Amino acid sequence: MLKHLINISIRSLQKKPWLHATNVLGLSVGLAAFALIFYYYQYQTGFDSFHSKGDRLYRVIMTRYINGQWVSERPDTYPALATVLNNEIPEIESAQMVMYSQQTGSGILMDFGTEDKPLLRDDIGVLSADPGIFNLYDIQMVSGDYLGLKEPFTGIISSELAESLYPDENPIGKLWKEDDGNEYRIIGVFNKWKSTTHLNFEMIKSFESIGARHGVDFHRTSWDWDRMKVYVLLNEGENKELVEAKIDSLILDHKPVKANMDLQEFLSLQPVQDIKLHSDFEAKTFLSKESNRVAGLMLIGFIILAIAWTNFVNFNLSVGFERIRSMGIQKSLGARFNYFIQKQVVESLIISGLSLVIALSFWQLFKPLVDR
Template sequence: MLKSYITIAIRHWTRQKGYTAINVLGLAVGMVCAMLIFLYVRFELSYDRYHEKADRIYRVAVNNDARTPPPVGPALQDDFPEILGYVRLLPTTGTWLMKHEEKIYYENRVYWADNALFDIFTFPLIRGDSRTALEAPYSVVISEDTARKYFGEVDPMGKTINADNGFMMLTVTGVMENTPENTHFQADFFISLSSSSASDLRYWSWINFYTYIVMTEGHSRAAIEEQLPDFVNRHIGEGLRERGGRFELFLQPVTDIHLHSNLEHETGANSDIAYIYILSAIALFILVVACINFINLSTARFAGRAREVGLRKVFGAHRSQLIRQFLGESVLVTALALMIALAALFLISPYFDSFAGKPVTTEFTSAGIWWLVLPAGALLLGLLSGSYPSLLLSAMQPVQGVLGGRQLEAAGGLSRKILVVIQFTISIAMIISTGILFDQMEYLQSKQLGFDKDQVIVIPTVGDVLEDFLPWKEALLQHSGVAAVTHSRSLPGLEGNIGQVSTGTIQRVDDPDNARHDVQGLNVGLDFVETLGMVVLAGRAHSSVLVRKSEEGNVVINETAQRVLGWTTPEAAIGQEVRFGNGSTQTVIGVVRDFHFRSLHLKIEPIVLFLGGGLHLAVRLHPDDTEHTLDYIESQWSKFFPGFPIAYTFLDKNIERLYRSEVRIGYVFGIFALVAVFLACLGLFALVSFTVERRTREIGVRKAVGASIRQVLVLLSGEFVVIVLIANVFAWPAAWLIMQRWLESFAYRTEIGWEIFLLSGVTALMITLITISYHVVRTALTNPADVLRSE
């Protein structure tokens, strides 16, 4: 019996090669796309879940900042017995220069860490003892790749690394496996926090540490968070509270950070759970579109097998036997599609990983569970896709079958139209959503940031370089290609912990209410505003034209700070004194136009530019002959700083990297949206082909009595045009609601215009008309006599 079913199935496939190919290809494309999306989503959801204690690890945060003061961890463990332990990570505020013998590199994935690091997080050590690796001062644990980079195949244990030109001599006490890609922070160096001054770790005003706690089993986060206000009252002290303003602690599950956190000073650019929902919906939509193709083509072709069904029923076949046969054929088609999809997946995987920037498909080739899940999924898909055509065909009465099934042809007509409406609703909604997504990406990259990001190079360096910074700066300014030079503690586009912006409070000295406001502070060198091309609205900026000593005690603020402090115009702020949380008083000498120092996900906050500087150098170039100017800068660097390699990036590229997650998601979304449209067109092509084929005699008669090709086209296209118009009615509001919600995750966003809706609708309509025209013209050009003679 089974052999008979397979023989019949193969016979029908070979008779209808075109429709069979469309069915198999559509399902295979849908499967491979769904599998790729599923693997990507699964990888994104796996962040930090590999830690053995992942369900009990929480990050402590303050206000809207991912960092905390260093005493928070020890105090929490002392006050709450349900807290089993803590670890503090102090990120680097610049780039480290690491050297071993002749090998010298700049490194920025560097953290100071408590010895409890390896007890809380699961970072397996290849060499060393995890219990004591970070116990001694100046000990360091390095990653496997880092060990190979500095020491080759030599055992690195006990070897020393010269950090920042002798600032510290670090002894290697452990080698860990490379931190997995699905970790919210990446590290190559963990330096023992005991190397730092013990007195520094007592400051509640030093908000620079990432603090993680691990709770005992069976205790909830909510119980601790309820008591955190009292904890703050006990430990911070009234005096510090008065100077520091708002201080609200809360806990974040470590497994939520990657997709649910967008605080200030994250360790790196996180993703967004909204993207997971969107991609999951795309995978589902693509499978739905592929299944609709299968159902439509199966029901559309059932009249061709009506006589077969009728005769088999006449000879005693039961309905259950027919259902098993047709479901079996459906499962065979999905099995064939699955094999093609798997072959395509193995070929595509390396390119998809490279495109996504993450090893999302690695587990697929090594996990045996997939070889159980995928066949089961294909079986389920085959049963679901084939159930309706099977039930419809098997329900036909023998007489109807023998007569050719004409009476039942209409039974599937309405359902096919409904399914095509669903197909095009999904496709049009995805086209609209893709257009809006790319509009937002374009907006992010073209929005005026309040400074000129072009023609600026950023050079990380170490403290020793700053000793000869001024002579080097003067030498650079002698070159016609160099416009301005400065240095600062941080610059726009620097991700995570590379460069830090301090947080605190500010108030007007002449304010009788002593109102305090949250503010961000940035230490900058002379000519910072000029180098970044900021616009001074009133007063002036810190300038090298003046003696540096005369600039001390002066600050520059942005427009937001000016408004928050109550000055109605920029001019009104000039010469006014402001007091900060540490008690210092300084004079406002300038107001600059608001600028986006961080991602456009975040609103512009009050910012104060203090005179200080830092380990990030910035050089503005004239646009002419950039290549020779860069050669000159490198030569002067070698002259003034021998032994220190130069490594620079362009500011505009750094800023682009802030949005690489959105850009990648945008391209992924766009590609899979095109796939959905392709599948819908594939199904439409086959369905129109079938419709025209069924009405060939009618077309021949109309041609014989004088109908033109245009008239035939209008006749046949009517029902499909109505289908597309109905699909637009459903797709437009759905796409608007979904994308409007997504845009709300950005503090600054594009407006959704009506043009993208109209363009998407017209595109779908044109695709439909072109598809119909192809079949109608081909049929209409056939001699009517030949058509009627064959009938």
């Protein structure tokens, strides 16, 4: 019986091939578009969701006012802040400061070769940090010991970078030289994170190297050099708003007051998992905020799906009404009402199945473009 219904339904669909092909294509495009948009939405909202302590991990944001006027809001703050947070805020388990150089192709120039055969790279994402960063983030070591980062001019690299620089060689103990003339030693290899993170680094350098390069400890004590990013890990069960209330005016209490400038700087905490979509602090309009654009795109995806599904249902209803008009003649020849219902259902299933197969093909075709 089912085989007979399928054969009859296929012959019925072949009577108006272009009309049914349009219906199939419309539903396929709608399904594929929604799937691609939803995939992109999941990618954008999934940044930094893989950290085991992510629900307690925050980045410090500094908001600056001069003469009562808002000037800036950004994640850069002072080196001395991390020490104050660790010493004075018991709700904070650990506060760590880092410097981050992105993979821009115009970053720090490094030479991993020799004098006779230089190997220059300026496209490596670099994080300068203390070993304490391992208490905040899940960084898995492959070989070596990250505790050696306590010493200046040391660093660890990702396994991918190690394979790129030193194929078939042990990278530990290898040296590289930077454009300031200082030489660094590789002391370990770690597994690189997923790409869905705001910190896309392939190297962690000793934070002590910053002070050693200049011969002063401003990298830990300065209240003027606002180039540091500070991350804090709250103790379990601590309330973010309570901690923010304690640290809000911390800079005003510790930073020396500058003459002739009514400068005020306040602190707040930003969840690490919100950084990707909520870091456009100076955006003023609704659509200039990335989070709103991503949410708007998802809304468009639902609208596309609703339109495609509505068109599909309307088309089947119109075909069904047309069948009802011819039902009287066929019933006089012995056909039952259940037969018409079953035939309509089988036709809808065939169209839906074809649409799904074509939508999956579109998905495979266009997914690489979204992955870029």
